[in-house]
Amino acid sequence: MSVYKTEVGKRILLPGARPGEHSGRSAVVQPGCENKAGGNWYCITHRTLAHNNFEKDQHIDQPGDHELAWLCFEHGPEIP
Helix, strand or coil: CCEEECCCCCEEECCCCCCCCCCCCEEECEECCCCCCCEEEEECCCCEEECCHHHHHHHHCCCCCEEEEEEECCCEEEEC
8 A cells, every 4th residue: 555645747637527538627736836725635546535634544544555636726736
């Protein structure tokens, strides 16, 4: 099992998109904006949102790999 943050510049499929869909459903991960607007943790591997740190911690305790990004409410996926 490994947990790691994704890479800046990587194109990811956003939550709610079906595999194979690309029209407006993907985004490029940006550096952290440090905006206090808030957001959610997103496990790219399992396409699961965590609305708070407790949910994130519960998810990453599950077996398997977990590639994480922060989905800023204002700017989209980024690495804090």
